[in-house]
Amino acid sequence: MAIAKEESGIGANHALLELRDLSVDFETEQGTARVVDRLSYRIDRDETVGIVGESGCGKSVTARAVMGLVESPGRIASGQILYRHGDEVIDIAKLDPKGRQIRELRGNAISMIFQEPMTSLNPVFSIGDQIAEAILLHQSITRRDAAEKAVEMLDAVGIPLPRERARDFPHHLSGGMRQRAMIAMAMSCNPSLLIADEPTTALDVTIQAQVLDLMNKLRAEFQAAIMFITHDLGVIATMADQIRVMYLGRVVESGPVSTVFRQPLHPYTQGMMQSIPSLRGARKRRLQSIAGNVPSPLEVGPGCGFASRCPHVMDVCRKAKPALVSEGGVQSVACFQHHTHTEEASHAG
Amino acid sequence: MLRMIIYRLLLIIPVGLVLVSFLFALFHLIPGDPAQLMAGDNAPEELVQAIRQAYGFDQPVHIQYWNYLIRVLQGDLGVSTYSREPVIDVVWPRVINTAQLAGLAMLFAIVISLILGCISAMFWNHPVDKSVTVFSLVGICTPVFVSGLIAIYFFSVYLGWLPIGGKATWKHYILPVVTLGAYQAAMFTRMVRSCMVDALGRDFIVTARAKGVAERLVVFKHALRNALLPIITLFGLGLGHTLGGSVVTETIFNWPGLGRLMVDSILTRDLPVTQGAIQIFAAIFIAVNLIVDVLYAWVDPRIRYD
Amino acid sequence: MDFLKRFSRDKVGLFFGIVLVLIYLIALTAHWITPYDPLQTDLRKVFQPPSWEHWLGTDQFGRDMLSRVILATQITARVTGLAILFAVITGVPIGMFVGFVGGWLDGLVMRITDMLLIFPIIMLAIVLVVIIGPTENGVIFALGISQMPQFIRVARGVTLSVKEELYIEAAVAVGASREYILRRHVWPNISAPIIVQASLTLPVFVLNASALSYLGLGVQPPTPEWGQMLNESVAFIFNAPYLMIGPTIALFLFTLAANLVGDALQETINPKLKKRK
Numbered sequence: 049m050a051i052a053k054e055e056s057g058i059g060a061n062h063a064l065l066e067l068r069d070l071s072v073d074f075e076t077e078q079g080t081a082r083v084v085d086r087l088s089y090r091i092d093r094d095e096t097v098g099i100v101g102e103s104g105c106g107k108s109v110t111a112r113a114v115m116g117l118v119e120s121p122g123r124i125a126s127g128q129i130l131y132r133h134g135d136e137v138i139d140i141a142k143l144d145p146k147g148r149q150i151r152e153l154r155g156n157a158i159s160m161i162f163q164e165p166m167t168s169l170n171p172v173f174s175i176g177d178q179i180a181e182a183i184l185l186h187q188s189i190t191r192r193d194a195a196e197k198a199v200e201m202l203d204a205v206g207i208p209l210p211r212e213r214a215r216d217f218p219h220h221l222s223g224g225m226r227q228r229a230m231i232a233m234a235m236s237c238n239p240s241l242l243i244a245d246e247p248t249t250a251l252d253v254t255i256q257a258q259v260l261d262l263m264n265k266l267r268a269e270f271q272a273a274i275m276f277i278t279h280d281l282g283v284i285a286t287m288a289d290q291i292r293v294m295y296l297g298r299v300v301e302s303g304p305v306s307t308v309f310r311q312p313l314h315p316y317t318q319g320m321m322q323s324i325p326s327l328r329g330a331r332k333r334r335l336q337s338i339a340g341n342v343p344s345p346l347e348v349g350p351g352c353g354f355a356s357r358c359p360h361v362m363d364v365c366r367k368a369k370p371a372l373v374s375e376g377g378v379q380s381v382a383c384f385q386h387h388t389h390t391e392e393a394s395h396a397g
Numbered sequence: 398m399l400r401m402i403i404y405r406l407l408l409i410i411p412v413g414l415v416l417v418s419f420l421f422a423l424f425h426l427i428p429g430d431p432a433q434l435m436a437g438d439n440a441p442e443e444l445v446q447a448i449r450q451a452y453g454f455d456q457p458v459h460i461q462y463w464n465y466l467i468r469v470l471q472g473d474l475g476v477s478t479y480s481r482e483p484v485i486d487v488v489w490p491r492v493i494n495t496a497q498l499a500g501l502a503m504l505f506a507i508v509i510s511l512i513l514g515c516i517s518a519m520f521w522n523h524p525v526d527k528s529v530t531v532f533s534l535v536g537i538c539t540p541v542f543v544s545g546l547i548a549i550y551f552f553s554v555y556l557g558w559l560p561i562g563g564k565a566t567w568k569h570y571i572l573p574v575v576t577l578g579a580y581q582a583a584m585f586t587r588m589v590r591s592c593m594v595d596a597l598g599r600d601f602i603v604t605a606r607a608k609g610v611a612e613r614l615v616v617f618k619h620a621l622r623n624a625l626l627p628i629i630t631l632f633g634l635g636l637g638h639t640l641g642g643s644v645v646t647e648t649i650f651n652w653p654g655l656g657r658l659m660v661d662s663i664l665t666r667d668l669p670v671t672q673g674a675i676q677i678f679a680a681i682f683i684a685v686n687l688i689v690d691v692l693y694a695w696v697d698p699r700i701r702y703d
Numbered sequence: 704m705d706f707l708k709r710f711s712r713d714k715v716g717l718f719f720g721i722v723l724v725l726i727y728l729i730a731l732t733a734h735w736i737t738p739y740d741p742l743q744t745d746l747r748k749v750f751q752p753p754s755w756e757h758w759l760g761t762d763q764f765g766r767d768m769l770s771r772v773i774l775a776t777q778i779t780a781r782v783t784g785l786a787i788l789f790a791v792i793t794g795v796p797i798g799m800f801v802g803f804v805g806g807w808l809d810g811l812v813m814r815i816t817d818m819l820l821i822f823p824i825i826m827l828a829i830v831l832v833v834i835i836g837p838t839e840n841g842v843i844f845a846l847g848i849s850q851m852p853q854f855i856r857v858a859r860g861v862t863l864s865v866k867e868e869l870y871i872e873a874a875v876a877v878g879a880s881r882e883y884i885l886r887r888h889v890w891p892n893i894s895a896p897i898i899v900q901a902s903l904t905l906p907v908f909v910l911n912a913s914a915l916s917y918l919g920l921g922v923q924p925p926t927p928e929w930g931q932m933l934n935e936s937v938a939f940i941f942n943a944p945y946l947m948i949g950p951t952i953a954l955f956l957f958t959l960a961a962n963l964v965g966d967a968l969q970e971t972i973n974p975k976l977k978k979r980k
Binding site: 117159162171173182217 | 603605606698
Binding site: 412415416534535537538539540541542543546547549550554637638640641642644645648649659660663664671675678679682683686 | 936
């Protein structure tokens with residue numbers, strides 16, 4: 049049994065992004081809240097990693113941190129965000145968030161799409177202008193060529209009559225079309241990593257399926273790694289290769305989607321699985337929800353964050369935090385039911 | 398867009414009619430006999446009678462109202478009881494002087510407030526932001542007649558650099574324009590800042606940053622362009638306030654404008670001039686309001702293209 | 704109690720709240736605390752610069768400037784207070800009524816207030832003062848009427864939103880009368896926004912009342928008023944510039960305190976409006 053984080057490494061050729069002990073704090077009137085707590089995980093080239101968790105578990109903040117977009121009162125307290133850009137490895141956590149270096153990565157090597165397509169596009173600029181702006185920022189081509197490229201991108205994301213739509217303003221487009229335009233903008237500079245922060249949550253179910261289908265298609269076409277953030281396990285199942293389950297700013301379980309779905313080890317993951325409605329499942333079985341609420345990051349004690357809601361809670365759970373330890377190779381879990389490694393021990397070692 | 402402009406233009410007719418009627422009614426509400434007022438307290442009865450006849454005060458109210466309406470529509474605002482000149486000839490040069498003062502003051506205020514407001518929003522909650530906030534607060538709490546007098550004392554009396562009042566050379570423009578402009582700038586800065594803070598908190602700002610747009614462009618292109626919608630309305634309302642403030646400013650600096658004419662005519666009981674000045678002011682306010690609405694529609698693509 | 708606790712957390716608001724209370728104390732006790740008779744002329748003592756005897760000097764008639772500033776505080780506090788009262792007791796019922804009945808009456812009243820809002824308050828006030836007459840009462844009515852549209856709008860807005868609430872529908876369903884609903888359900892909701900609006904109106908009134916009297920259209924001499932005192936001091940700006948000191952400071956402090964207390968009240972009563980966190 050090896051500690052999960054040690055087996056990875058940005059040195060490995062296929063690794064694209066690696067978070068090492070990343071912590072993000074938010075200053076509030078009641079004190080400092082640690083929203084992301086010594087988080088470590090890796091995303092490989094061409095891999096889609098699904099990050100799942102309830103709202104407030106730190107998944108979006110992690111994404112923002114990778115973009116260098118953590119806003120005041122939040123700040124990166126410690127840790128590294130290592131990103132392989134060509135031959136060099138850049139620690140994004142150390143870059144000036146308003147500096148040139150991070151701006152050259154943003155929208156170029158790493159791009160992002162957001163939850164709210166209705167408000168994420170600037171209402172006073174045309175769709176085409178907004179896409180062309182991203183292209184012009186990162187490529188040395190003429191304005192006219194950038195506009196042409198923007199139309200091509202709109203076509204690539206399946207927007208009908210792309211030339212006309214490029215001249216339209218965001219309020220002319222439906223939510224699904226706007227999200228397609230956002231995707232076109234994000235893919236326009238051929239990024240190595242696409243961060244999708246709940247891209248389908250605000251959309252209707254049928255539109256959701258279309259957008260997911262589009263993203264799967266583009267993933268193959270553009271060969272980008274995707275960090276897919278969602279609270280919807282169903283979406284993960286159709287999109288992701290790898291899954292990271294987050295709870296209170298930490299990963300509690302990780303592994304290939306197929307393995308984790310077949311045999312979830314953490315009680316939180318198990319709880320989430322049981323709360324998915326299934327068409328095939330027995331009708332009599334009642335849909336379960338996880339009892340209790342997520343504690344506030346301000347109230348985190350010395351023990352496991354899930355202890356207050358866990359059906360299998362033991363004494364040790366309230367005293368120490370379990371480390372994320374690999375179980376049988378590909379799957380890792382942070383739970384004392386499966387091992388006795390505490391967070392402190394793993395850090396000492 | 399064209400339809401909206403036509404609609405707004407047509408709307409002027411009822412608004413203007415209501416205003417003119419309102420003014421007519423108001424001046425008939427003034428206690429006392431208007432003829433007596435115009436003639437003066439100690440005027441002989443024959444003079445009062447003559448004025449009454451000349452102005453038609455002896456006729457029934459509805460006839461008076463009708464005549465008044467016709468005259469206003471013809472641009473005839475009556476004759477000044479003080480200078481015996483047609484009101485329109487008295488008022489017109491004053492309108493131009495006031496337009497100069499208010500226009501330059503607005504320009505000053507817009508430039509200063511856009512710069513300070515944007516800087517303040519960029520440095521949100523930082524000492525820079527706080528000092529801008531304090532500056533604008535002090536400005537808002539210092540009425541034009543206080544800052545104007547302080548400026549006169551300092552620049553004209555103490556240093557002797559600038560003239561005390563009047564309107565002859567370019568030097569005469571500086572104090573009135575800056576005094577009036579600074580007050581408006583303080584008002585605007587506060588509002589520009591809050592519009593900008595609001596715009597910078599919107600989702601599309603994150604999108605722009607995530608694209609790799611430089612912070613300078615995020616503020617001055619993405620945020621400012623959006624904040625412009627409310628800001629233009631503010632400036633439109635502000636132009637009204639600047640014209641209101643010009644009344645006081647003109648009095649302080651002895652500026653031969655419409656506002657001072659209005660105040661002087663009130664103090665000398667020159668009723669036709671007062672009425673005329675108010676009508677011109679009202680017409681200006683309505684025109685300004687119309688222009689602001691059209692401008693707003695032009696800036697907002699959601700209105701422009703629908 | 705909870706309200707006071709929240710308000711006192713805002714240190715700036717609290718400090719200027721105390722300043723405002725002091726200003727009103729001065730206004731209330733003006734007749735007892737003036738060191739000299741503010742109206743008593745003494746031609747042997749004209750144009751005395753500030754001294755231990757006359758902190759702010761004496762004017763062209765030998766009147767003590769400090770006493771005049773203190774008495775003017777009372778005038779300003781009274782004029783602005785009564786003007787707000789007038790705007791509230793006329794504007795709020797109109798706003799509640801048109802908001803409640805809706806229909807063409809509501810539309811008409813809103814059009815009229817829209818039209819009045821185009822004009823800056825000083826213009827409306829000047830026109831009204833000309834009609835009513837440049838007296839203390841004239842200023843009170845002129846200011847009150849010119850800001851009435853604001854109160855109509857606030858009261859109408861609250862009434863409309865309360866009307867949408869289900870419990871009003873329930874009250875109508877069980878046969879409550881219009882008066883009962885307005886008194887029982889709308890009134891409690893309306894006080895907070897009206898207080899905020901009133902507090903935001905106070906500095907506006909202070910400035911415009913003195914502007915009117917600066918123009919000679921406000922409170923008439925010999926009654927002292929800050930704006931009018933400043934207007935008089937212009938003539939002596941070369942030999943007695945100290946005459947400007949008292950009214951300037953008084954006017955600035957009153958406006959500043961009123962502004963900051965208004966802001967603080969708004970944030971306390973209406974924390975939702977607080978700017979980006």
